[in-house]
Amino acid sequence: MDDKRYIDLIKSTNIADYSDIKGIIIIKPYGYSIWNNIKIIFDKILIKNKYNNLYFPLLISKKLFQLEYKTLNIIPKECAIVTHSRFKINNNKLIVDKKSKLNEELIIRPTSETVIWSTLKRWIQSYRDLPKLINQWCNVIRLEMRNKFFIRNSEFLWQEGHSIHSSKKEALLEIKKVKKMYKKILKNYLCIPFITGYKTFKETFLGAKFTYSFETITKEKGKSIQLATIHYLSNNFSKVYNVKYTNIMGKRVCTWGTSWGISTRLIGAIIMIHNDKKGLILPPKIAPIQIIILPLIDNYKIKRIIIYLKDILKKSNITFEIDDNFNITPGKKFYKYDNMGIPIKLIIGINEIRNNTVELIRRDTFQKYYLYINNNIYIKILKILNSIQKRIYIFAKKRMRTKTYFVKSFKSFIKKINRNCGFYATYWYSNSKNELTIQKLTQYTIRCIIKKSNKKHKCFFSNKYTNTKIILGKSY
RNA sequence: CGGGGUGUAGCGUAGCCUGGUUAAUCGCGCCUGGUUUGGGACCAGGAGAUCAUAAGUUCAAAUCUUAUCACCCCGACCA
Incomplete structure (x- = not known):
């Protein structure tokens, strides 16, 4: 991004x-x-x-x-340091009244x-x-x-x-x-x-x-x-x-x-x-809205289904919202809620009424499910919310792993960072001056010292022997 | 603070080089009416801008000059 x-x-x-x-x-x-x-x-x-x-x-x-x-x-x-307490008017402009200077500055x-x-x-x-x-x-x-x-x-x-x-x-x-x-x-x-x-x-x-x-x-x-x-x-x-x-x-x-x-x-x-081409993908456990309910037509049968669903969702502590603004076409709504990262869309239209189902689309994979409308519908919904929660973590973790590299020398470090930005693990002999030099040369900083091993290794920069392993990264 | 860039409607932009019926283009959004509605609908109409601010050049400035301010990007600072 x-x-x-x-x-x-x-x-x-x-x-x-x-x-x-x-x-x-x-x-x-x-x-x-x-x-x-x-x-x-x-x-x-x-x-x-x-x-x-x-x-x-x-x-x-x-x-x-x-x-x-x-x-x-x-x-x-x-x-930010507070120094004065008052304004005055000079030539129709607000200016700080210097007489109101505080005895002691406040921070x-x-x-x-x-x-x-x-x-x-x-x-x-x-x-x-x-x-x-x-x-x-x-x-x-x-x-x-x-x-x-x-x-x-x-x-x-x-x-x-x-x-x-x-x-x-x-x-x-x-x-x-x-x-x-x-x-x-x-x-x-x-x-x-x-x-x-x-x-x-x-x-x-x-x-x-x-x-x-x-x-x-x-x-x-x-x-x-x-x-x-x-x-x-x-x-x-x-x-x-x-x-x-x-x-x-x-x-x-x-x-x-x-x-x-x-x-x-x-x-x-x-x-x-957590994002893709279509927008955000919020983790269900912190998503402000976990489910968006989208009735596709204005119909009393659908209204009845929604009332029924509302009750079940409330009881199962699932946060939801209903978009029954029929002036906006469904496609536009789909895009909007996908962009907002809402984990689950529940769609109800003519087909659903006929089959007594709702269509569920999960945000992460866009997989579709057709759920029968009954008292146990929340079980499946909770399962899917959980599955999204787990899946996006696993994906992010895998991604972090593939973006974590190990380098032995400064030369190979320079070579690699030109191709890939990410975490770089290496051995480091502590030296603040060298730390600054690396930052100036590469814009990479030592994110953290991850562990001290028993064996001694050559520092990737100074070649001195050390047991300290670090992670380098490019910060925002 | 150094180097570069930009300020035109709620947002994104055209126009600036070469000043003149252009008091400003287009898209999104907004409002009204109608037809639509299963992955970004369409038609018709409408509202909304002292062109960042100030001064100057000129018969005439969004357009040229100068100053100021704000913001953005690249460095130094950094949860």
């Missing part, structure tokens, strides 16, 4: 639109509904894992950032570690207060130079989970738990295959000891998309904000933290991964 097709698809399916500010988009009902489904699913997973939702403020004072700089050398980039959150950890100090006194497992669904702003619908917006919606623990061991265990949580939603619900691993030092979140990431590639282009990240904060933020607790021995000791997130970028990933 080229960029134009991607943008066209988002616009024609009413998922999102541009706003009048560069890099900031409007998420329309159909798109928001996808996000909302992701949210509902992940919220359940969070609750199961004992997380509590809460909300921290949008604006953060500068003095907190100053603290982080002092201790961890974090320099915030790409922030719109690019992420919330700052405001959360500075608050935790007051919430955590004893080992009995730990662990603290919190999550918030919110928007953040990171002013980027270059933008792309959902993949890189200046404002995006996300979930940020934060956990604070009494020991290093417990914090690391929590990271394992979060990995499972993300694996579950990405694979079982969004049907997105992925690779996982640690970010290089250069790409690690500022203030984190390590960053663990989930990466995938797009259908045609084979470009990399980062789906989720988990940061192990160690006791770094505990040091900055002096978040300490009294342990069972009566000693005051530091806390250990993690933070992690998934964002509306996932919508972009879904679009880029």
Whole structure:
């Protein structure tokens, strides 16, 4: 899918639109509904894992950032900074009233570690207060130079989970738990295959000891998309904000933290991964509409069938919509709903009335089924929804595999990337300078370090011996 | 911030080089009426644009000149 097709698809399916500010988009009902489904699913997973939702403020004072700089050398980039509070009129034009300059600048959150950890100090006194497992669904702003619908917006919606623990061991265990949580939603619900691993030092979140990431590639282009990240904060933020607790021995000791997130970028990933010539193919479990019912003629018998079907679908928790606008021809409707990626079309016309059936067409294969209308019809429908869910995951996974290559030398790497974009596995002797050189030469970056083997191998770039295996990819 | 490009109706565009009954073409979409309706229907009619903004050249500017602004693509930044 080229960029134009991607943008066209988002616009024609009413998922999102541009706003009048560069890099900031409007998420329309159909798109928001996808996000909302992701949210509902992940919220359940969070609750199961004992997380509590809460909300921290949008604006953060500068003095907190100053603290982080002092201790961890974090320099915030790409922030929106609020400096004034008032306008005045000059020559019939609105201008910022310089007299209204704020004593201290406020920063719109690019992420919330700052405001959360500075608050935790007051919430955590004893080992009995730990662990603290919190999550918030919110928007953040990171002013980027270059933008792309959902993949890189200046404002995006996300979930940020934060956990604070009494020991290093417990914090690391929590990271394992979060990995499972993300694996579950990405694979079982969004049907997105992925690779996982640690970010290089250069790409690690500022203030984190390590960053663990989930990466995938797009259908045609084979470009990399980062789906989720988990940061192990160690006791770094505990040091900055002096978040300490009294342990069972009566000693005051530091806390250990993690933070992690998934964002509306996932919508972009879904679009880029699940599509064909006819448009989107949404995974049934997050599709805003799972079934579109299309009566072909305006007829009382059909109306009766629809009422009957409605009842059954509602009882089986299948989301559906009925399009009984007869001013639009069937062909046009078929194209429209195919484009929107609705998993199943149910068609009812004269033939169906005669045979007491409905015609079912699944979006992924366009296979047709004729189902008898009776109380058990939902069983077959659920089966097909499930089958679509599984099939699109398997297909995406196969595709990712065929787009994953192994290279031994930089020379063969260069040769191959000219032909195929994708994931490139190789051995790597850690060196930030070389990392940058590779990026400049090829536009490829190290997506993640996937494992450390026992055997030593030659680094594909420096020829030094190493046991580190990495995946390279071309990012959006 | 560097290099390139584009601004004409809700969207996509023609016209610009060579200024003149062109206050603007065509397609999609929208509205009204009718005939249609099993994979993007057709006919008839209709609404909708101070041609990005500002200044200049000229008898005359969408068209030429200058400035400004916005957006897009390619780099640096990046969940």
